[in-house]
Amino acid sequence: MKNIGINVNTTKNLNKKMLNFIIKNIRSIDDNVNIKVYEDCRGLDESESNKLDIIIVLGGDGTILNTSKNVLSSKTPILGINIGHLGFLAQVEISNVKRALNRLFRGEYAIEERDMLQCSYDDGNEIKRYDGLNDVVLCRKINSRIQKYDVYINDIFYNEFNGDGIIVCTSTGSTGYNLSAGGPIIHPSLNALCLTPMYSQSLTARTIILDSKSCINIASEKKFENVYLSIDGQRCIEIDGLKSVKISMSENKRKLIKFDNNDYFNTLKEKITFKVKGCEHKTYEGN
Incomplete structure (x- = not known):
């Protein structure tokens, strides 16, 4: 893996703290890798994406969907890191970024093709x-x-x-x-x-x-x-x-990177059931 693109939703990463953290961790794993940062998909299109081995998306589901739109027919896989609200399409939460990047460079992942x-x-x-x-x-x-x-x-x-x-x-x-x-x-x-x-x-x-x-x-x-x-x-x-x-x-198909510890049913519980219950609890407490 020599060429990595990072597409950042700038409204969710105003101080660039998470972006800098990700770049620092990638450099600590492989200092020879080429990293190119795109802000809000500017400069990222099908032709550009074909030069990349992977696109890391830093944002929420909307950022992943926007990235998918811009690189429509590209075969380059996408890895979503959630710094948004729900992040159902994102495979990685902020707390697991370092571990996920290490697994990525070790090739410990699968690629899902989504319709x-x-x-x-x-x-x-x-x-x-x-x-x-x-x-x-x-x-x-x-x-x-x-x-x-x-x-x-x-x-x-x-x-x-x-x-x-x-x-x-x-x-x-x-x-x-x-x-x-x-x-x-x-x-x-x-x-x-x-x-x-x-x-x-x-x-x-x-x-x-x-x-x-x-x-x-x-x-x-x-x-x-x-x-x-x-x-x-x-x-x-x-x-x-x-x-x-x-x-x-x-x-066209969209290739998404998936780690084996991200079970779909656990994702449903964590992203939908638990968060809904959490919101209901907060509403109740507020009343």
């Missing part, structure tokens, strides 16, 4: 395409009226939903916005697409889990206001008129 989504639509001039690691969301504007969405799966009409929107996520993204909207948690080893209606008026509006080879088309006809397309929460695109958004698995 990515691709959405596309015709804007009247060209076909627009966007990829995401977590989810694609079609939704109404805040404070606007309820919107109608017609959903087709493999060109067969599935259902009509009147509500705030539709979330389509990967198994990786199931613990994100999908979970907040009442969708299920899906183990990341499963190649699946998950479609979750957002706060629909219909009592029969429920999540459906689909085979990864499925193709979803969501049509939304403008009656009052435009709807918005969001990819991983990193892009928000206003689309007007009658639009059909096609969503399927992308040919």
